[in-house]
Amino acid sequence: MSNIVEIRDLQFGYGERSILSALDMDFPRGKVIAVMGGSGSGKTTILRLIGGQLSPQAGTVSVDGQVVHKLDTAALYALRRKMGMLFQGGALFTDLTAFENVAFPLREHTDLPPELIHNLVLLKLNAVGLRNAAQLKPSEISGGMARRVALARAVALDPSLIMYDEPFAGLDPISMGVTANLIRQLNDALGSTSILVSHDIHESFAIADYVYFLSQGQIVAQGTPAEMLESTHPYVKQFVHAESDGPVPFHYPGKSLAADLGLEVSR
Numbered sequence: 001m002s003n004i005v006e007i008r009d010l011q012f013g014y015g016e017r018s019i020l021s022a023l024d025m026d027f028p029r030g031k032v033i034a035v036m037g038g039s040g041s042g043k044t045t046i047l048r049l050i051g052g053q054l055s056p057q058a059g060t061v062s063v064d065g066q067v068v069h070k071l072d073t074a075a076l077y078a079l080r081r082k083m084g085m086l087f088q089g090g091a092l093f094t095d096l097t098a099f100e101n102v103a104f105p106l107r108e109h110t111d112l113p114p115e116l117i118h119n120l121v122l123l124k125l126n127a128v129g130l131r132n133a134a135q136l137k138p139s140e141i142s143g144g145m146a147r148r149v150a151l152a153r154a155v156a157l158d159p160s161l162i163m164y165d166e167p168f169a170g171l172d173p174i175s176m177g178v179t180a181n182l183i184r185q186l187n188d189a190l191g192s193t194s195i196l197v198s199h200d201i202h203e204s205f206a207i208a209d210y211v212y213f214l215s216q217g218q219i220v221a222q223g224t225p226a227e228m229l230e231s232t233h234p235y236v237k238q239f240v241h242a243e244s245d246g247p248v249p250f251h252y253p254g255k256s257l258a259a260d261l262g263l264e265v266s267r
């Protein structure tokens, strides 16, 4: 099957509040796919549905040909083993060294002998340029380096699907570029598929093969980064060119300013 993840006619809400509706998305194998949209548009919720932390009210999410919400606990656990996840903020265990952080999933999910774990961890740290920082703790490295350790940890088990939730948040421009390039390199070196949830147009467009734009729980535009840069869709234009007003209004809806200032002429 050419798509590692397929979302079909998906409906999801928290309680009564609908978050995603009639959602269809494809994530082809080997690609880096960006899911973009404003705060609260439902991006993280999509990752949680793919990871099976949430179940849809209707429709399906399939990963590797299996409908996620129909799996029993053992099958879901086995599927999750194929997924790597970089959570928002990419929090590391603060009292463990970079080495121990990356070793953690290997010790948790495999019975590999210690020498092999040792070598695998050094290879992962080497891939993110931090082999020589193996014995440092998060408080002893920069935020950008910590994010790279978190990347190494996310790919420790050679996942076939890697999900990144806002991997560029809080990084300086140089670290952002380094992180973006690493996401692409790790994807291609491992032959995996990456889903990148981000607000950051510049970094995401630089490495993504395909982009989905999500607004109010629906896909409003999709295509290659080049196609999205040329798009005349009002939401995409507002997002890509960082315009303050457009389909996403600058003003929180409500009374007009004139009404609030008592200047509205009554007819």
Ligand SMILES: Nc1ncnc2c1ncn2[C@@H]1O[C@H](COP(=O)(O)OP(=O)(O)OP(=O)(O)O)[C@@H](O)[C@H]1O
Binding pocket: 014, 019, 037, 038, 039, 040, 041, 042, 043, 044, 045, 046
């Ligand atoms: N556990 C929850 N219970 C109720 N509502 C929630 C819960 N988690 C998220 N929401 C709401 O669902 C909506 C979508 O949230 P989600 O985190 O998927 O958005 P997002 O696009 O990832 O936003 P951001 O970029 O700000 O992280 C938001 O309005 C949020 O307030």
